[in-house]
Amino acid sequence: MGVPAVQMARATPQAVAQRRARLWRKAILPWLFMAPILILNVVVILGPSIGSAFFAFTEWSGLGAPKWVGLANFQRMLTDRVYRIAFTNNVKWTLIFLTVPIAMGLLGSALLAPIKRFAMFYRVAYFLPYVIASVVNAQIWRNILHPTMGIGPLLAERGLEFMNVAFFGNRHVVLYSIAFVDNWHWWGFLVVLYLAAMQAIDPELYEAARLEGASRWQEWRYVTLPGILPTLVFTILMTIIWSFLVFDYIYLLTQGGPAHASEVLATEVFNSAFFRFEVGYAAAIGVSMSFIAAMVVTGFILLRRRGWQV
């Protein structure tokens, strides 16, 4: 009891001020600077996410009091035909986007890397669709692939009868048509991303490969590919996450139709919550989507732990 009193007695006004300043600098100031982003995150993202985790176990129309129903929403998901279609479509979407745009990105970047003349022009041209709004890109392709005025009937006239398809109206092709449009705006971004990753590769490695008489394929396989591997793995992981979130192009082009043929989980959340007012069920679907993202993020962290430069 006596000790603090001694300390108190010894503490000159300067020392007190100094200690207060240190406390301010160490414990308070950093949090003042972090406060806006943290408060926003809690209010907009973390809080409502916890809310979703709660509503997922309830039946709620958005008005009145939610009714606790336990696991009923999740059980319903297992037997819901539309949920199964949507989930399958997300899986198909993932497989398409893990292959087509990544292959195009690797090809485009490999072809573009050795080029000096017009390099900037190619880069900008590939990137341009990526900066254009999804609303506009969807409109462009809805016109080009229009069943009576678009490119289909035009090609059919010239003998390509199989191209005369209702791209967004035929339930067998609709998902692939939308994926084609989304990929059209996306692959060029990957070209530029992989090119940027290539610039970080030590040029001496290429010199060495050339001195060894490596072909261009071997150069790419043994110097470029290992060099951009972290970026490649990163795009693969992000592709899986984004493929389960896809919303814009599907909503804009078909709203999930015809007859749910292009339904995905994100459009189903939207429909359940804001058209059918089954908020509890919508929240449960949202939670199920997060499981997939969480699994990928865990994989990502594990890769990093094992020393991968992802």
Next chain:
Amino acid sequence: MTVFVRRRSQRTVSLVPNYIILTALVLFSLLPLSTLVFNSLKKDTEVGRNPLGPPVSGIRWQNYPDAWRDGHFSITMRNSAILTFGTIAGVLVIAGLAAYALARLHVPGADLLTLYFIVGTSMPAQLFMVPLFFMWTKLGLTDNLLGVIIIYWATMSPFATFLLRSYMVAIPQDFEDAARVDGASEWQVLRHVIAPITWPGFLTVALVTGLGAWNEFLFAVTFLHRDEVKPISTSLYAFVSRYGREWGLTSAAAMMMVLPVIVLFLLLQRQFIEGLTQGGLRA
């Protein structure tokens, strides 16, 4: 010397297939965009005969003022401008403060916070959107531009923070220490020393968040229903659905949404590309 020349010419010859494939890919990227430009300048009578090619029976500029008037662009442009600039201003301040704290102020548990934000940004909007909508309705923030701006602040700030922090940690500490010795507060150091040096980072963040807000669709279509508050993205969607067959008119409307973006992108492509690819380049 001769060896050098021959090798060089060999390389040039062997690049011809590259140019051919790359040019084909350019056509794949740009031809669809050109149909939009062409259609925006056609009479509707021509669109029926020639829906994809360039206009041949005269150019009709009138589509643009018509679309401006019928699409209520004076309102939607204003709404989109408020959303865009409100988002940019807020994100610059919020992310600037957070980035400075992470780069210089020894935030306890900084690694954990960074991890939290990385995980948070990969979570689907569908996880928090539905409860957020009902909360925002209670607070009067639906059908309200500020309500959507706040959402954009929250969703876009983490990326902006990481980008700005990478700029700030690259600056040698002695730069600011002089100012600190002179008695400047941390806020003053950020405002008068760090921010002026890292302005290219702030510009990149402004461009990327501005583009994101201008083009955004999901939150806009969920939270803004009344015509007076709709931004261009969702009002264009409604406009195109309503005037379905009038491709001249709807294409002109779409052109007015993308022209500012394309002009800015062509002027500042280096910053755009750097900012947009940053997330994918983790060294």
